[in-house]
Structures are given as structure tokens and as C-alpha cells.
Amino acid sequence: MKLEEMKNTWGEMSKRVEKQEILTTHLIEKITQKKYNSKMNKIRYLEFIGTIICYLGASYILMNVSKIEEEFIQVLAGLSVALLFILPVISLKSVRSIRNTDIASNSYLEIINLFVRQKIRFQKLQKINLALGLLFMLIILPVIAAIQGKSLDQIPNFWTLTFPIVVSFFLVFAWWVLTYYNKVLSATEKMLSDINN
DSSP: HHHHHHHHHHHHHHHHHHHHHHHHHHHHHHHHHHHHHHHHHHHHHHHHHHHHOOOOOHHHHHHHHGOOOOOHHHHHHHHHHHHHHHHHHHHHHHHHHTTOSTTTSSSSHHHHHHHHHHHHHHHHHHHHHHHHHHHHHHHHHHHHHHTTTOOGGSSIIIIIIIHHHHHHHHHHHHHHHHHHHHHHHHHHHHHHGGGOO
């Protein structure tokens, strides 16, 4: 009789341990998903702020397009508005694709591979956004001058001082943003690789 009791007790304890192990694994997956989303939200919030700024800029141009007399500058204004609508879409779409990685439903190796592919895609899209941002900056300058009723030639020291400072500021800001994003992505990748340890 004691042997039967010991077998039953052992069986019950094994079931409890298995159940506890499943609960622990599920809890770890939930916590990891939360940490992952938290890290990706850092990027998402910044991109959302950038989207609002782009849409405000597009609104400003659209409200003042009637002040632009030259046809060529009007075309540049249209291109500027189009870029201000396209840039946020590219950014938010890339953030959404990397953020929506479901950690719980994939194996460890699948998660890492998926994240690395999403990370590379995200970085490529950010570089495209950087190039389009530089193009936008070149296009918007004559538009802003025309809205103010001036030509770029009428602005003192524009080509020798203002333009280089604006380009330098843009490049430094873009470098800072890309560095920050890469830092967040690397920390996220490290967190995901630590899951298996």
C-alpha cells in the first residue's frame, strides 16, 4: 500500500512540476513580449511625433500655397507636401512591422531570425527616409522663401552660411536619431538572445 501511495504522490508532484514549468514559461514569454513592446514603443513614439510635425508642415504649405506665384515653385510645393505625407507612412509602417513580432507564438530561433530580418528592413527604410528627407530639405527651401515673398537670392548669406548650417543640423540630427534607433534595436536583440540563456 505504501508503494502505491508513493507512486500516486510522485505522479501528482510530477504533474504539479510540469504545470508550474508551463506557467513559468508562459509568464517568461509574457514578460519578454512586454519588454519587447516597451523597447519598440521608444521608437514608435518618436516616429509618431515626427508624423505630427510632418502633417503640420504639410498643412502650413497647403494653407500658404496661394502666396506662391511661380509655377515651378508650386510644383516644388506639391512635391514637398507629397514627401511630408509619404515620409511618415514609410516610418510608421516599418515601425509597425518590427513592433508586431509575436514572441510567444514562435520558437527561439524563429524569433531571432524574424527580428534580424525586420531590423535590417527597418534600417533600410530609415536610410531611404534620410535620403528623402535631404531631398525634401532641398525642395522646401525655395518654397518657404516664396511663401515669405522672397527669392533665395534675396536672403543674405543664404548659400554661404544659412544653407550649410541647415544641412549640417539635419545631418547631425539624422545621425543622432539613427544611432539612437540602432542602440534600441541592439538592446532589443540582446534581450531576445538572452531568452534562451
